[in-house]
Each structure stands twice: as C-alpha cells, then as structure tokens.
Amino acid sequence: MIEAAFAPVAVAVEAGAVPGAALGIITAGGRTETRVAGWAQIEPVREPLTAAHWFDLASLTKPIFTATAILTLAKERRIDLDRPLTDAIPDLRQYDITTAPERRLSFRDCLAHRTHLPAVEPVYTYGDDPARLKAFILQRDWRAGPPVYSDINYLLLGIAVERLTGAPLEAWPLDEGLSWGPPPGPAVATECCPWRGRVLKGEVHDENAAALGGRAGHAGLFGTLAGVLGVAQALLLHCPPAMRETVHATRTCGWDRAHPGWPGGDACSPATIGHTGFTGTGLWIDFDRGVAWTLLTNCVHPTRHSAAAASIFALRPAVGEAVVAAFDAGS
Known part of the structure; x- marks a missing residue:
C-alpha cells in the first residue's frame, strides 16, 4: 500500500517541491506502513530526514491537543460545551461585560x-x-467578521484549559511521540524566520505561540511520525462523537469534515475528518474504511514565500487519493 501511496510524495521531493516528507498509514487493526524521503534541513547545512525526526505540527495542535483537552473536560462535566467561555474565563472582556460579543461565545x-x-x-x-x-x-476588542477558521478561537480555548486545570498546557499528559518544544530528539527545520533572524529547528514556528512561551492552544506541539499515527489509531478506535458531528459548515469540534476540494482529496468517504498545519503537516481519518494517514513535510523551509512552499496545496489531496486507491485495491 505504501509504495503506491508514496508515489506523489516521491515526485514532490525529487522535484524540490518540499525538502522532505514522511508518510504514514495505519488501520484500525494496527497495520502500519511508513516511508520517509528527502531532507530534514537544507539550509544552512543538509541533514537527511529519518523516521525519528520531530516535526513542528503547527495547527495540528488544535485537534490533537486542545480540542481533545476541552472534550475531556466536558466529559468530566467540568464544562458544558454550549455554555459561554466565561464559565472558565470570567475576566474575558471584563471591561465590557454587557455588550462584548466575546462573552457570549x-x-x-x-x-x-x-x-x-x-x-x-x-x-x-x-x-x-x-x-x-x-x-x-482576553481584553482585546476583536474586529468582527463572518465565521472563519481562526487561531484566536484556539488561543482562547488554550487559556480556558489552563484556567480549568490550574496548570500550564505542558502539564497535560501527552502520548509517546508528542511533545511541546524543544522536542526530545532530532528536529525538522522550518523557516528562516525574519523576526527571529535564524532557521528555526526544534523551536515553534508560529510567531504567536513563540511569544506565548512556545505553547498555545493553536500551535506549539511537536510530533514524530509514529506519534501522529498513534493519535490516528486511537481516533479510529475511540473517536469522541463531537469530533465527527458537523457543527458549522464543514467543521466539527476540532476537525474539518470531508467536502469537495478539501486537502484530504475527493476519494475519501464522507465519514472522514482531517486537519492541516501551516508548516506542512496533516492528518486524515477515514472511519468508513478504517484507515488513517498522515503527511508530514517541512514545506516552509527555508521560506514560506516561494512557489515550492505553495505546492503542498496540490500534494495533500494527491496523496489522499493515492492512499485511498491503494487501500481499496488491497495493495
């Protein structure tokens, strides 16, 4: 299965569209196949990518950590998902209690x-x-607009987790192969950051997460290929219903649901959820087929401002369709 599924990845790495990439496929029964190619770093020196390397998961932090934590707290009846954030953060927009829209979220x-x-x-x-x-x-008068995918939503949820537990985010237990930075092993390079003036390697790429100490509700988590696949299998076996049920447009509590033109490709079943990360990461779980896959790349290395970095938008669905085709063929 991995040979056919990896074909678009191999082409992208060979063409220099992404410096390096790791693809992992796992079934509900635990059958696992992986393949790695390319470079963990190309500037200032080249370093081959291995299966042991840690990736900056970027916005995969949202579903893997933050949504999971919030749903766990809800299951423990410490919060009601349909109650306002002020149950956990009473000082949210505390100078505008009667009219601030954030207090009703x-x-x-x-x-x-x-x-x-x-x-x-x-x-x-x-x-x-x-x-x-x-x-x-918490006190910003945020500009209003139509509902969009928003980092601010998860920044607030991360603060809520800290308030509800009385501990920083890093106190929450993580499964093997997941870590807040710096990770406990070799790291994949991301961008040569103009703000920090260096190639980022083992430190969080997202600027806001970095300024918040490297850990935030929207970004900051690192993971290995095996670590992300562990998350995938756990969801295949025991996914909280809220993570599968559509709440708004194509979104569930934490994930995106399959829809035409989405990054998971058009071949996956309607019962598929997925999420991507800005650094070039992604995870998709097809519940009807009982298979999941993760594509981890460093497409923003050495810069997000390149045609090569933009190639991830075509690569992701191509990989998803190749995975599904290989799985359906029983290869």
Whole structure:
C-alpha cells in the first residue's frame, strides 16, 4: 500500500517541491506502513530526514491537543460545551461585560470556528511576555467578521484549559511521540524566520505561540511520525462523537469534515475528518474504511514565500487519493 501511496510524495521531493516528507498509514487493526524521503534541513547545512525526526505540527495542535483537552473536560462535566467561555474565563472582556460579543461565545463555537473572530492577529508584535499577551488577548476588542477558521478561537480555548486545570498546557499528559518544544530528539527545520533572524529547528514556528512561551492552544506541539499515527489509531478506535458531528459548515469540534476540494482529496468517504498545519503537516481519518494517514513535510523551509512552499496545496489531496486507491485495491 505504501509504495503506491508514496508515489506523489516521491515526485514532490525529487522535484524540490518540499525538502522532505514522511508518510504514514495505519488501520484500525494496527497495520502500519511508513516511508520517509528527502531532507530534514537544507539550509544552512543538509541533514537527511529519518523516521525519528520531530516535526513542528503547527495547527495540528488544535485537534490533537486542545480540542481533545476541552472534550475531556466536558466529559468530566467540568464544562458544558454550549455554555459561554466565561464559565472558565470570567475576566474575558471584563471591561465590557454587557455588550462584548466575546462573552457570549461558547466552547463549541470556538471548537468549530463558529465565531466572529478574525483568522489571525500578529499578537507577537505587542511583546513577548506571555502573561501580558494573554491579558491582551482576553481584553482585546476583536474586529468582527463572518465565521472563519481562526487561531484566536484556539488561543482562547488554550487559556480556558489552563484556567480549568490550574496548570500550564505542558502539564497535560501527552502520548509517546508528542511533545511541546524543544522536542526530545532530532528536529525538522522550518523557516528562516525574519523576526527571529535564524532557521528555526526544534523551536515553534508560529510567531504567536513563540511569544506565548512556545505553547498555545493553536500551535506549539511537536510530533514524530509514529506519534501522529498513534493519535490516528486511537481516533479510529475511540473517536469522541463531537469530533465527527458537523457543527458549522464543514467543521466539527476540532476537525474539518470531508467536502469537495478539501486537502484530504475527493476519494475519501464522507465519514472522514482531517486537519492541516501551516508548516506542512496533516492528518486524515477515514472511519468508513478504517484507515488513517498522515503527511508530514517541512514545506516552509527555508521560506514560506516561494512557489515550492505553495505546492503542498496540490500534494495533500494527491496523496489522499493515492492512499485511498491503494487501500481499496488491497495493495
């Protein structure tokens, strides 16, 4: 199965569209196949990619960590998903209690990106004191707009997890193969960051997560190929219903559901969820077939501002369709 599924990845690596890539496929029964090719780093020196390398998972942090934590707290009856965030963060927009729209947002709204909040905000440009930046996020009068995929939703959810547990995010237990940075092993390089003035390797790529101390609800998690596949199999076996049920547009509590033109490809079943990360990562779970796959790349290395970096948008669905075709063929 892996040989046919890896074909588009091999072409992309050979053409220099991505420096390196790791593909893993796992079934509900635990059958696992993996393949790795290319470079963990090409600048300033080349380093071959191995299956032991840790990837900056970027926005895969949202479903793998934050949504899982919030749904666990809901299962423990510590929160109600349809109650407002103020149950966990009473000081949210505390200077505008009667009219601030943020005070009416529910946990479910944020999990499914069903809010008025903007996609992103350069919070890191306001400083690098995590406590002060969190206060800024909570008290900001956010510009309103139509519902979009928003990092701000998960920044708020990350703060909610900390408030509800009374501990920083890194205190939450993680499965083997997952870690907050710096990871406990060889790391894949991401971007030569203009803000930090260096190639990032083993430190979080997302600027806002970095300014918040490297750990945030929207980004900051690192993982190995085996670690992400472990998440995939756990979901194949025991996925919380809220992660599969559509809440808004094509979104569930934490994930995107299969729809035409999405990154998982058009061949997967309607009962498929998935998510991507800006650094070039992605994970998809097809429940009807009982198979999941993860494609981990460093497409933003050495810069996000290149035609090569944009190639990930074509590569992801091509890989998804190749995985499904190989699985259906029984190869």
